[in-house]
Amino acid sequence: MNDLSDIAEKKILILFFFKTIDMPVGSMQFVRIMLENRFMNYFYMQQYLSELIEEELVNAEKKDGISYYTISDKGLEVLNMFESILPAGLKKLIRDSIAAIRKKIHMETMITADYLPEGDGYTVLCRIRENDFSLMEIKIAAGTKEDARNICKNWTGFPQEIYLEILDTMIKNREKNPQINENPKDDQKEKT
Incomplete structure (x- = not known):
């Protein structure tokens, strides 16, 4: 089981990620990013994200059937108080890869x-x-x-x-197919 300091660090990591990315992130995109970068395992990530949403530190908004996450104002306050518990190397890794992550998210959303x-x-x-x-x-x-x-x-x-x-x-300009009448109303007029 994770100890309290590890749990706090992982939750702060999630908040730091959302602050740094500074754009809504879809649920599948978030899962992929966290797992590809080995920030934490899937089950803990889901648990911590749910808790952060419940504690109103992360906003969850549904659009076109997909949940999108952003950091809340309350989450920013908590992050400002506890960001120092994150290792500097981890923060640098996130900052260094954020442009590529943003570009990929933008393409996936488009x-x-x-x-x-x-x-x-x-x-x-x-x-x-x-x-x-x-x-x-x-x-x-x-x-x-x-x-x-x-x-x-x-x-x-x-x-x-x-x-x-x-x-x-x-x-492309095409020749009219003589078998297809452009205006079906003209066809009806001819019959009367």
């Missing part, structure tokens, strides 16, 4: 793809956002789970290329 089972297949929702504006949102039917996964993987792996390909295809 480009998303997810799939859900629907009927006999899957529906894939792909999005590209800039700030709070949706640049492109596409819903695609996929026959298999593997197809749905591949669509998500390609969308998040090559967003610029796919965006430009779709945009080029959609704005």
